[in-house]
Amino acid sequence: MNKFIVLVASVLFTxxxxxxxxxxxxxxxxxxxxxxxxxxxxxxxxxxxAQFFDTRNLxxxxxxxxxxxxxxxxxxxxxxxxxxxxxxxxxxxxxxxxDKAAKIVIxxxxxxxxxxxxxxxxxxxxxxxNVLWMRDGFAGWTAKSYPVE
Numbered sequence: 001m002n003k004f005i006v007l008v009a010s011v012l013f014t015x016x017x018x019x020x021x022x023x024x025x026x027x028x029x030x031x032x033x034x035x036x037x038x039x040x041x042x043x044x045x046x047x048x049x050a051q052f053f054d055t056r057n058l059x060x061x062x063x064x065x066x067x068x069x070x071x072x073x074x075x076x077x078x079x080x081x082x083x084x085x086x087x088x089x090x091x092x093x094x095x096x097x098x099d100k101a102a103k104i105v106i107x108x109x110x111x112x113x114x115x116x117x118x119x120x121x122x123x124x125x126x127x128x129x130n131v132l133w134m135r136d137g138f139a140g141w142t143a144k145s146y147p148v149e
Contacts, residue, residue, distance in 0.1 A: 026117040026135060027082045032124040033131035038140040041066070041105055041132075050103040050132065053096065055115040064148040066107065066141055070095065074108075074115040084118060091122045103130040110139035 029035060036044075044050040045066060052069035054061050061071040072095040078084035096104060106123065108116035120133040134140070142148065 023080045023112045023114065025111045026114055028135070030117070030120055030124075030131070030133045033120050033133055035135050036105065036132045038134060038136045038144055038146070041107070041134040041141070042144070042146050044103070044105060044132070050105045051097060052105045052107070053119070054138070055091075055106060055108045055119045056113075056138065060109075060138075064142070065138065066105075067147055067149045069107075069149075072096065072106075072119070074119045076115055076118065078118070080114050084114075084121075086118075086122060086125070089118060089122075091119050093122060093126045096123060096126075096128065100127045101129050103132065104128060105132045105134050107134040107137040107141075110137040111135060113137045113139075 041052075045052065045068065048068075052066045053072040054065045054069045055072060055074040058071055058073070061069075065071070073092050075090040077088040078086070104123065106116045106120045107113070108119075116133060116137060117135075120131050123131045
């Protein structure tokens with residue numbers, strides 16, 4: 001009996017991380033904003049012509065982020081779909097620039113990083129006019145060996 005419990009527990013602990021991270025990829029477009037590549041993001045970072053906002057949790061932000069990026073928390077409870085229910089999520093829009101015409105780049109983990117997609121949607125709904133979503137996120141950034149802080 002104990003061997004059976006150990007076997008079931010080991011299968012569950014092996015399978016659960018895969019199940020937990022099995023999210024669909026985010027949309028490939030952003031109504032009212034623009035999807036940008038990591039290369040475009042790097043150019044904006046180098047030119048200092050945009051402000052970067054990282055929607056990952058603070059632990060991941062602390063492990064590394066795009067140079068100059070600010071952590072802006074996105075608390076996600078909604079489904080992983082384009083027409084998500086904004087009422088169940090929370091986003092610190094007040095950490096975005098007061099100037100709603102400012103060029104802002106929002107990113108998270110990568111193509112399955114729904115926090116950045118949802119944050120970009122909420123920024124647009126809040127009246128921001130120049131929202132750029134770096135869909136490939138920090139994973140894409142590090143894959144190109146771009147500098148991190």
